[in-house]
Amino acid sequence: MDSRLNSLSGLLGGPVLVTGHTGFKGTWLTLLLEQLGVEVVGYSLAPEIDSLYTRLGRQRKILEEYADIRDLASVQNFIKRTRPTAIIHLAAQPLVIESYKTPRETFETNVLGTVNLLDSAFQSTSTKAFLSITTDKVYKNDNLGQAFKESDALSGKDPYSASKVGSEAAIAAWQQIAKSLGGPRVVATRAGNVIGGGDWAKDRLMPDLIRGFSRGEVVQVRNPLSTRPWQHVLDPLIGYLLTLQEVLKGNHIESINFGPIETSLAVKEVVEIASDRWGASAVVKVETSTGSVLEASKLELDSLLAIQLLDWKPAWDQKKAIQTTIDWWKGFFIEKENPYNLCRRDIEFALKCISS
Numbered sequence: 001m002d003s004r005l006n007s008l009s010g011l012l013g014g015p016v017l018v019t020g021h022t023g024f025k026g027t028w029l030t031l032l033l034e035q036l037g038v039e040v041v042g043y044s045l046a047p048e049i050d051s052l053y054t055r056l057g058r059q060r061k062i063l064e065e066y067a068d069i070r071d072l073a074s075v076q077n078f079i080k081r082t083r084p085t086a087i088i089h090l091a092a093q094p095l096v097i098e099s100y101k102t103p104r105e106t107f108e109t110n111v112l113g114t115v116n117l118l119d120s121a122f123q124s125t126s127t128k129a130f131l132s133i134t135t136d137k138v139y140k141n142d143n144l145g146q147a148f149k150e151s152d153a154l155s156g157k158d159p160y161s162a163s164k165v166g167s168e169a170a171i172a173a174w175q176q177i178a179k180s181l182g183g184p185r186v187v188a189t190r191a192g193n194v195i196g197g198g199d200w201a202k203d204r205l206m207p208d209l210i211r212g213f214s215r216g217e218v219v220q221v222r223n224p225l226s227t228r229p230w231q232h233v234l235d236p237l238i239g240y241l242l243t244l245q246e247v248l249k250g251n252h253i254e255s256i257n258f259g260p261i262e263t264s265l266a267v268k269e270v271v272e273i274a275s276d277r278w279g280a281s282a283v284v285k286v287e288t289s290t291g292s293v294l295e296a297s298k299l300e301l302d303s304l305l306a307i308q309l310l311d312w313k314p315a316w317d318q319k320k321a322i323q324t325t326i327d328w329w330k331g332f333f334i335e336k337e338n339p340y341n342l343c344r345r346d347i348e349f350a351l352k353c354i355s356s
């Protein structure tokens with residue numbers, strides 16, 4: 001298949017290090033890179049039992065290390081040994097609710113971990129590009145519903161968002177170092193809540209729904225009126241790789257958003273679409289609360305830069321992304337399909353959408 005990412009492997013000429021490769025986005029990213037003929041090496045903590053990585057049996061499928069990004073010597077050694085051309089840094093403590101319980105660890109992992117990776121990348125003679133995966137939650141959000149542009153102010157209220165703003169401060173510092181002293185090109189990529197087959201994280205809407213649907217239990221849902229830029233996991237991942245390709249060609253990008261094109265859906269609408277697709281056995285109890293102090297209630301991203309610069313556009317709108325996610329899980333739980341084939345089907349569809 002002739003996709004616009006076909007030149008990536010040649011431009012790289014060496015491996016991509018994916019940190020967080022045992023996580024949800026990291027597993028999908030590894031599969032996508034493999035499909036594009038790119039060698040991947042991985043550095044992460046050991047996988048969780050019900051993760052997509054484990055369900056796919058990904059252990060030892062690539063050169064990988066289960067270790068902590070807070071351990072500088074270990075990060076340095078791994079980069080020295082594997083000589084990646086590019087680093088896509090996903091490893092993080094990514095959960096807002098968890099960050100209230102473990103704020104210090106969240107900051108250590110998300111800020112110091114990013115600093116360790118950046119510092120090690122700048123000591124490596126092989127690394128040409130560094131993409132750090134942050135989030136739409138880095139923008140200063142007054143819950144007014146405006147769509148954030150890359151140039152908007154950053155500020156995080158909850159510990160997770162604040163730690164990602166901290167990681168952005170480190171990214172900006174190393175971008176300045178690259179300008180003054182040379183070094184890899186560093187980019188911050190910001191995307192919203194992703195969904196897709198295989199996500200089993202706690203306190204996330206879609207995994208909570210799937211856990212309940214697959215066990216025949218009633219699902220309790222909070223904050224029905226909150227909106228989020230829901231998108232299929234492959235849409236920002238393809239955006240990250242188009243960004244990487246552009247940067248490797250010598251073009252300059254410092255930060256870039258990847259969000260849905262249409263207005264964000266409310267939690268209530270997501271629940272309706274997901275329940276309809278699963279079928280009559282899906283039972284959801286929506287709490288009538290109008291909001292929570294723990295998470296921002298309105299969030300929109302402006303992706304114009306990605307559209308204009310990279311000709312990027314989502315392969316799925318939000319409704320189809322939800323339906324595709326439910327189809328993946330129905331295939332897995334009900335039809336007992338091989339999860340590899342389910343992932344492959346979605347990857348081929350997404351690549352077809354950016355075919356030249």
Ligand SMILES: NC(=O)c1ccc[n+]([C@@H]2O[C@H](COP(=O)([O-])OP(=O)(O)OC[C@H]3O[C@@H](n4cnc5c(N)ncnc54)[C@H](O)[C@@H]3O)[C@@H](O)[C@H]2O)c1
Binds near residue numbers: 020192
């Ligand atoms: N999932 C989303 O909706 C979403 C939205 C916006 C941004 N992001 C960002 O994308 C990235 C990946 O998120 P995800 O949903 O795949 O999360 P995940 O929890 O599924 O995966 C996290 C990964 O990071 C690794 N990790 C965590 N702490 C580590 C440490 N101390 N040392 C080494 N590895 C460590 C884990 O082993 C795992 O591989 C994160 O940076 C997250 O902030 C995710």
